[in-house]
Amino acid sequence: MGTREAVTVRDTVLTTGAAGRRRLSARRELVLGLLVFAVYAVVASRPEHIRIGSAREHGEAIYNLERALGIDVELSLNRWLADQGVVRVLANYEYAITYVASAMALLVWLFLRHPEHYRMARNSFILLNLAGLACFVLFPVMPPRLMPDLGFIDTVYLGGTWGSWGSPLVQNADQLAAVPSLHMAWTMWVGVELARVKAKAWVQVVNVVHILVTLYVIMATANHFLLDAVAAVPFVAVPVYIAKRITRPPVPRVQGPDAFFMSVETPEAPQQAGGLIMLDTSRGEVGREDLIREIRARLDGLPRFRQRLAHRGPLLRPVWEDHDPVDWEWHVTERRVDGMDGVRAAVAKLQSEPLPLDRPPWRMVVLKGADPGRTAVVYMMHHVVADGVGIVAQAVHLMEPPPEPVPAPPRRPLRKALATVVGLAQLSTAVTRPERLPVSGTSARRYGTLRISLAEARDIGRRHGARVTDVVLCAVAGALNRVVAGDALPGAVRVAVPLMMRPPGSAMVGNHTTAVMVDLPVGKMPETDRLAEISRRSRVLRSGTRAQAAWVVMWQAGRLMPPPLHARFARMSYSGRFLQGTVSSLPASDRRLRLAGAPLTAVYPIVPLAPGTAFALAGLGVAEELCFGLSLDPGLADDADAFMAAVADVFEELRTGPR
Incomplete structure (x- = not known):
């Protein structure tokens, strides 16, 4: 699941202590030492x-x-x-x-x-x-x-x-x-x-x-x-x-890739991500006070939970500064809902409300009444803090058991340099603009969930010579064909597929993703044929060259461009002008986790929509199941449950269809 560049959630948790600290530079320290020695040389002379x-x-x-x-x-x-x-x-x-x-x-x-x-x-x-x-x-x-x-x-x-x-x-x-x-x-x-x-x-x-x-x-x-x-x-x-x-702790400045998501945010396109966590509370309730207790105990390892953005003018990027004390009344709340329909409606409403950036940009909402013996927890964090894997990792930091060490993959600078050159050449030939999908032009959202067997998704991929990511893309394309009115659906829908580019030892804060565009065939056809075509087109995800080149462009643009110019670049490149939706496949984990003593039964991702786009769907592997979360603009389709039912139909057709 994912790509070679993906890292597991456990990799990310390892470096909690490094979060928010400006990286030390051996070269800078050596220069300081030489300057002191130069002063001594002058004195001694x-x-x-x-x-x-x-x-x-x-x-x-x-x-x-x-x-x-x-x-x-x-x-x-x-x-x-x-x-x-x-x-x-x-x-x-x-x-x-x-x-x-x-x-x-x-x-x-x-x-x-x-x-x-x-x-x-x-x-x-x-x-x-x-x-x-x-x-x-x-x-x-x-x-x-x-x-x-x-x-x-x-x-x-x-x-x-x-x-x-x-x-x-x-x-x-x-x-x-x-x-x-x-x-x-x-x-x-x-x-x-x-x-x-x-x-x-x-x-x-x-x-x-x-x-x-x-x-x-x-x-x-x-x-x-x-x-x-x-x-x-x-x-x-x-x-x-x-x-x-x-000596003051170094002030962590918002890096270019993080500022990217601040720049693209609009009132109609809030940029908070997170997850809908389902807990088995049949043997004991979990409430707001239980979550606050767990967060307090682990607050030292979650720097952004107690920091807010401090703006320094239009020509400088914001910095993270301490914001004490934590306003628990706002950050952790509790409400009652009526079944899973009420849960999904609550998530959709929370998605449509931008997180204020004058305080630590996160919140958790306990939803009681989801199902008998079940409690839902909505966890949301602004995208300026971290990418999808980083946000999941911060949620895992609150859970038990603690993560296990995972060795870092080897660094291959020459291979990356060559991949960057090849990828830049490939990207230069893929700049066409897709037709736009209908959107409402408001921040209103619909939210849907679906859970299928991860083993089943993998089996479908093996049977058809495809990867799990290809199967997910096919399910999205087939659902669009089934749900969206024919005259509103172009011949192909371009989706951004985020890929993890986390370097070894990176902290769980910060964005380390890039995106590669894939055009999905959404016309009427057998789903097995659609999967074969998507598998062919998605080879761009597996080569790594486009991903590496896009990451270098995104990182260097944020590092070299003045903030106003970088903001313009972000708004231009990440919008309905160049893509119509987002499909993300997050790394799977087979660990059985507990939050506040209650076992997790599912975690459904919450993914923000890029400005002007119509949908965002993400799958997360949790304990042998693949949990999907859909964020939907009502201008494309008003019923997220119907969309997810169509996704399930595609999976079923692929499961029972010919090889």
Whole structure:
């Protein structure tokens, strides 16, 4: 069901924690690091002869203060180490390497494993180093090793330690930069960040040992006084304090594919999608309070449930911002209906009412009285939040059992690039405009449902050498032939078939769909012949080239076009000008799910109509059944139940017809 590009609902749920976060860029972080290093290079390039006098005075003043306080332990430590062969060499390399290695390793680890903490850590690290460089400029201090008249021995220089003083690698380093000790500052900063992310206890213990060893080494190698290390404390504490207050979570901007569905929305064509969830409540009722309890418990993994769009002017895309507290009275409601007819009428009314974007764009409505022992839950979310699979995944996030990990498919950039080139050539030859189907010109909707055996649909496909998607398209085309008046029906109806283009590791927010157009033959003919013709035409869905090219166009258009121009592009391309309806086939799942303790018996998709189009039908595989939801403009046909009955008739004819 679907295509090679489709992903399962479980794939999408895996990356809940990444939702709403702006993707970190290794290139941008590297540039920031190089800029800080450039500042250091400028500081270190200043002539030493104009600073050496004041640096000597500052160094002697620190040493005299330590002697007055009785804490001048450096000389005894230094003389002992100078006589130790192996220990001296190890100390020299510890001084040269470990403080850099630990800080860089922490930054890389945070970048890869804890991106939500990385920005604050990076900001505090940059502030720490800039403050240290400013101190080097304003208060140069000569280290003990450059004052041999006081009895100190430079163990690092004499040993020719690679990567430190006396090594060509750092021959241009600033040697009058003893205060603060950046060796101590960096190691203590690592400890602070490890504690902040609650690293494992043994990791933090190892880092404490590293801090103590570094404290000993910087004094024993005559590179710093004890007070140089003490001075490092505020150079860590203050930047961490400041970074915590200046670092705000990245503001998630509405991406181009998401803005696409904001742009196409009109009062006559609301763009909310979702599902009609049927629950078995024969053993226990499920009400509004039960849903609120479930949502509260999982709210951290559903960022858009507590965010709204903030507009920034006509030339900038909106951003998502927190909207607290959640207005439970509006977002989750309950009402009573009269049987399944009442359920479908309620869904149709909810579809015709645009979701306001001045609050989190979702709502759930509990419908009591659907059938004996059954409760219906309407779940709707604006299309700006996610595509069909993403919206289903967010609903699944509220359910039990939790999803299981699924390995990501391999990336094939060269194959995608070639497919894009071929697909662009194919798309350039398919720009004809279809005849329009009659529509009411209002937001009024009719909603219909149908449920058939998924195994039966698959068997029909196997018997006729077709795919399940082909069978669904055939059922739609045959139903149009049966239901729509002959003079209102053209020879072919062009439908958009959405295809999932989710990259591995993508979050369940955001739109990752493209659409490929298929012209359905809707004239009078045996359904087996219709299926054979549709199977031939739908090869464009299976090649992947048109889908890949259309996705690249949609993504790049949203990324490169100014918002006003992109909005115009969206309204032109996704409308009755180029298509007449939508048929979607969502991935199947064999998992038995429960919502608020009640087993799911069916989930019928709710799909919005593109502006100026007449219908949208989607099928969703749930627990060995194929559940269809139909959104219908009454200008095409007023009875959605009759349309779905015609769909069922086509399935029956295909099931019993000749091969």
